Amino acid sequence: MFSNESIIALATPAGAGAIAVIRISGTDAIQITSKHFKSIKGKKLMEQKSHTILLGHIVDGNRVLDEVLLSVFKGPNSYTGENIIEISCHGSTYIQQEIIQLFLRNGCKTAEPGEFTLRAFLNGKIDLSQAEAVADVIASDNAASHQIAIQQMRGGFSNEIKELRAELMNFASLIELELDFAEEDVEFANRDQFQDLINRIQLVLKRLIDSFAVGNVLKNGIPVAIVGEPNVGKSTLLNSLLNEDRAIVSDIAGTTRDTIEDEISIDGIGFRFIDTAGIRETIDVVEGIGIKKTFEKIKQAQVVLFLVDSSQLTADSALEKLKIEVEKIKNLYPLKSVLILVNKFDLLNEAAILNLKTQLKTDNLQQSTIFISAKTGEGVEDLKSELLSLINTGALRNNETIVTNSRHYNSLLKALEEIQKVQNGMDAGFSGDLLAIDIRQALYHFGEITGEISSDDLLGNIFANFCIGK
Known part of the structure; x- marks a missing residue:
């Protein structure tokens, strides 16, 4: 190679x-x-x-x-x-x-x-994780993904792993040494200190593993699905967010037959907006395929923007229907954030808006509702602020290590599994030779991340995705 x-x-x-x-x-x-x-x-x-x-x-x-x-x-x-x-x-x-x-x-x-x-x-x-970060720096297209990649390229993530690996290797050496003096029943590795290390390793690994959920979306852009019935202004909202005529806007219901995607950066965080086909009963085969794709995109999205036409919410039955539709999405996908966007509110008078807000409050829908005018852009900045508040960027702001690489994520999961086996062995009073087996496996998975342990197949797979001049 x-x-x-x-x-x-x-x-x-x-x-x-x-x-x-x-x-x-x-x-x-x-x-x-x-x-x-x-x-x-x-x-x-x-x-x-x-x-x-x-x-x-x-x-x-x-x-x-x-x-x-x-x-x-x-x-x-x-x-x-x-x-x-x-x-x-x-x-x-x-x-x-x-x-x-x-x-x-x-x-x-x-x-x-x-x-x-x-x-x-x-x-x-x-090291290997820094090498992978080089590709991420080149591919970064917003401030968040760039910050994460730069931190990893400078060794923030690998240094944390190397320190834990070095400490674990030191205890592993002492436990292996005990095996040479098994007949004399001596203890070189202080078990209390070793327990403290195992506790600390588990905490760090769990924190890094949990960070992958945030890191993965920050790296690739947070997917946001814009859904609702035909002609409520989904395509107009997409165009307003992107500040360009990306989607065709028409008074004819069912104009959007397929999903349209584009990405923007809001305060350095990438959001990938997906304009979907209007949800309704239809006999049009092509439109029906588009509606099917809409539900697929809802499944893939992290945030769902449920758009409604304010003029269609004046009747109590319409609000009840809205509540049922939103609850349906929340029941199907309980981990997704759902925001209700009441569009075209600029066409209502103040009395109608006040009445509508009162009804939404009565139906417990007020907290997740934003009034906007996709056509004039009014309320769009409020929407952007709300989207940012839904994303946990605390780790990013505090410059903490965030995992974005699925290979690292899998190795961390395997390392945690082995460390938990070591913990179980210590709780059960296992001998040093049995503990050493699981410690060696944990060290192996740590080494996979930084490249102390690698294979030609692994290296070939990683570097094949780089550009030639890098």
């Missing part, structure tokens, strides 16, 4: 631009580049210090390919831990390919996806 050959790849997005950056990494990276680089001031590349920049030309024999800025990073003080050259050239796709092909003909090979970061991991510059 790993070779000592120098690798090369485009580090900036493909396509034409003002500049492009081509990255080369390997023991021979500087030597290979020196054969095709001519400094403007005649400086010799092999004699340059690390972390310096030179102006010059990339040449193929007597042919000048481009004037470039060339950055030198000498291992081990580089991203990969190897010698690295970064060539900042003009952004012509022709120039990019000419330079890359030149080096491929002269000692380099094309980098595999994520191979630069893989080399950083294999050379001990970062």
